[in-house]
Amino acid sequence: MEFCPTCANLLQVEPASAGRKSRFFCPTCPYIYTIDHKITKKERLPKKEVEPIFSWAESMKNAPKTQATCPACGHGEACFKQIQIRSADEPMTTFYMCCNESCRRDWRED
Structure with a gap:
């Protein structure tokens, strides 16, 4: 897949015709890219950093505590x-964090 550098829409392919090479074109803006050679792109997307549900300091001060057994340390x-x-018609997801300072494992129950 190729995307327009101007407006970020998905580019469409116009096949070669009489005397003209194949090209990508944007259906929204006037961007056109003539295809001169075979395009091979194997680019891996970077992994997005996941924001934690809990921060340890916040958890110990503000979050309520319950009786739940940690799967890592017990x-x-x-x-x-x-x-x-x-x-909205599905139940809420509960996220837990172990209160053991040496563990701090987090898990969830759907």
């Missing part, structure tokens, strides 16, 4: 938050 108490990440 500690019996965890901080939790509930967030609606799916459609």
Whole structure:
């Protein structure tokens, strides 16, 4: 897939015709790119950095705590938050963080 450098829309391909080479064109703006050679692009997208649900300092101060067993260390108490990440007719997702300072593992229950 190629994208327009001007407006970022997906470029469309116009095949070669009488005396003219194949080309990419943007359906929105006047951008045109003539294809002179075979295009091979194997570019990996960078992994997006994931923002944590909890920060350790925030969890210990503000988040409520509950009786939940940590899957990593077996500690019996965890901080939790509930967030609606799916459609409104689905139940909320509960995110936990182990209260054991040496563990701090986080997990979720859908």
